[in-house]
Amino acid sequence: MNMTFETILTRENEAGDEIEIPVTVECACHRAERGRRDRYGAQEEPDYDAEIEIESVIGIDNGVKYDLTPAETETFEAEAAEYASD
Secondary structure, X not given: OEEEEEEEEEEEOOOOOEEEXXXXXXXXXXXXXXXXXXXXXXXXXXXXOOEEEEEEEEEXXXXXXXXXXXXXXXXHHHHHHHHHHO
């Protein structure tokens, strides 16, 4: 399932001040799936965990595409998981 939501990205500007940038986050959400089993219930394919992949983060006001740090990616993935579970 593809999903889009708006949120705030916090970054430091050149002066070292924190600024809040409104952004649109586009992501792909993949639900957990159970792998295929044979007729006796033995596993033939592995189970797949749920996964959220951030595809793009674009500034609402300026149209700039932002690259995320690992910490920002983790934060936005958690936020996307909350939206997906609603």
